[in-house]
Amino acid sequence: MSGEMTHEEHGAVAVEEHGHGAVVEGTPFADPGLPEHRPRLTDIDEKAAKRSERIVAALFLLSAVATIAFMVCYTEVPNNTSTIVNFFPLGAMGASNFALGLTLGVALFAMGAGAIYWARTLMTDVELPQQRHELESTTQDKSEAAAEFQQGLADSGWKQRPLIRRTLIGAMAVLPLPALWILRDLGPLPGTTQRQTAWTTGELIINDNSISLDGTQGKGVRPEDVQVGTLISASPAAVLTAGDTTNDMMSMSAILLVRMNTADIKSQQEIDWGYQGIVAFSKICTHVGCPVQLYEQQTHHMLCPCHQSTFDLSDDGRVVFGPAARSLPQLPITVNADGYLVAKSGFDQPVGPSFWERG
């Protein structure tokens, strides 16, 4: 392969590549051919072979026993909540699961081990060579195939009738489009819904912890219930009547209530939008939308457990670390006539992750 070779000729001028694809071929040490087969103990000692045979049979029998044990365990071992098996170091497991997994595992494993042991000790281990066939077709086959193809092409009139050819290609190009078109009703168009939350002026703030199991009852929050350093997850009262769309509403409208000493709050706007040091921020991370949850009382830092974006709740929800690019939006709050915390207005910006139309 070494030596000068000219490649990729374009007209009269070419680049000479020396040692193109050059490799040192061949080997300095000739191939001595396949080594002689060395017999195994089971090849020459009938006793050893018999022992192997018994081991294989024993494994197959073990498999059958475990299979039957599996079926017995299915009916006899109580289900996963009533009995627990503890074992070191993997922990605790429901008794039924433990018994079924163990018996099924043994049944399968012993079956496989028996077959492999049989192959390794008693079946032939004389390595045999087999020739590879040439993958590439012969020149004759290639030219015959090309001729057949050309004949087919000629018979179709593909080349002589460009009108048919072009209209076919054009029609085939648009034919798959309905496959996309028909997907239009997968969902509504976004419109402005990505900017809307359930918060409007006077919307009552509900403590998430007070919401009943069925999701229809909940209690408001009085300022005096919120101590300095307290963190409360809260929702708009609208979630109590949202029914099937509760999760949708929560994923946009969830907020956090935090009370700080007003002296600790660095931003005047934040103080103004709060009520006696109680401030409300969107709970939805501005990165990809996880609920932020980990609150550090001393620093007023709020951490998102998903990707560790960290927001300073004493400074307009500013990002102090992590991949989130925008501050947590603050919800202006006040109290209503009954003394409960309510929204003074909606959010002044979209909450949650960024999106192309957000601006």
Add this chain to the structure above:
Amino acid sequence: MSTHTADEEIVPTTLGGKAADYLDQRLGIAGAAKKNLRKIFPDHWSFMLGEICLYSFIVLLLSGIFLTLFFTPSMGDVTYNGSYTPLDGIRMSEAYASTLNISFDVRGGLLMRQIHHWAALIFVMAILVHMLRIFFTGAFRKPRELNWLIGFTLFVLALAEGFCGYSLPDDLLSGTGLRILQGMLLAIPIVGTYISYFLFGGTFPGDDIVPRLFTVHILLVPGLILGLITAHLILVFYQKHTQWAGPGRTEQNVVGLPLMPVYMAKAGGFFFVVFGFIALLGGLVTINPIWLYGPYVPTQITAGSQPDFYIGFFEGALRMMPNVEWNFWGHTLSLNILVPFAIVPAVLFTGLALYPFLEAWITGDKREHHILDRPRNMPTRTAIGVGGITFYGVGWLNGGNDLIATHFNLSVEAITWFARVAIFVAPVFAFWLTRRICFGLQRRDRDKVLHGRESGIITRSPEGQFSEIHTPLSQGELHTLTSHEVHRPLTLTEVTDANGVPAPNLRRAKLRAKATRWYFGERVEKPTEEEYHEAITSGHH
């Protein structure tokens, strides 16, 4: 057989023979059976990695069919009243409730769920390791480039399939995963919001995503995987397996043991071993205990939330990326999400898919290869692979930065900053180090060929000098260690025509020459026969 003349006619007597004859008269299978029953496969432990992929996929199909019989792919609200009392009376989706039902009230249900989840983890892990084996041994070279692409597609499909399945139970963890996916979709320029609304059927989470992912998870993607696995195996069968260099093993043959009976027993047995191992895991080791997480509520989250391991790289990249976001002309471009979610994976995956073609262009090698490379003998390829693993590994580790922080009492900011630097530095260092190690190993092979193997026997010469006897290698070992090829870089002579105009393809040729210098510029030569005889006759050692 009835058309044969009477003296040639075979009259089957056994039941099996009769059945075979019945089939052959209708399907003509004797020809295929004659050729394939004793087909030779080479033997090496690393050839089992692909088998693990196949077998864990079969386990996934079997356990998955069972699970579909009991799972309700619906996000409709129900109130739980099953036998797991801690969640009694809580409102949840039917999907989550039926998953609890499978776990606690269907006998063997939890076992099947855990088998399914463990098998999925093993499936993806085995694909990764199998792919690395193919990469480092050069098994992707001609004629197997197309099978590499099929395998690559299977890898991507496996990731998608895993993510869909993970999202189905609608527990707090899987819902959080979907929330993150939706947040990332929103970041796609121009169409992101629309894609999200079409996928989720409106605002997040909506009522549609679980039934839709269910169809994708149990029909669409597994159908594609099944079809591609079939094509993958047909090509392996048709092109015949690669083999390691050794005495009697050439580019023209394949040396090993026959399919019937040895590989039927070994490979068939190995299926049961893999299945048995996964069943034991499912029975003994808890995986994804969704009852501890509770139903998905968009306002709740647990600290230390982790995706399955194969999503870890993407998760880590997302955590690592600094918070760059551009606002212009009323639009928002979230590079903090697009870079880790789209750009980095696109570059990494495209590079992985196209590597065989890139290497073939650099080496200019148009020959077929059936003998595998030892990784040390292709130092640059091996170093690229290890660099890639390191890049992936740094991202993957950073996916657990919160857990590393809490377990090792480190600051999560410090770990993230370390990863932000290491993702660039570590792969370069790994590339350099791997090449050094490869060259070192090649030199050791060279020494072994020239001077033999250390025997452990110390002799004392009449002069009182101590030395260790080196045993010369056998001819077979000498051949094995020197049968590889040593590539040389390309040199160019610039050719100009009479008017001094350079060749039109000069730029490309120069680029290629540069690539080959980078690839093969530094190398360890094979010992020649003369060197060998010199070493023997000099009486050294």
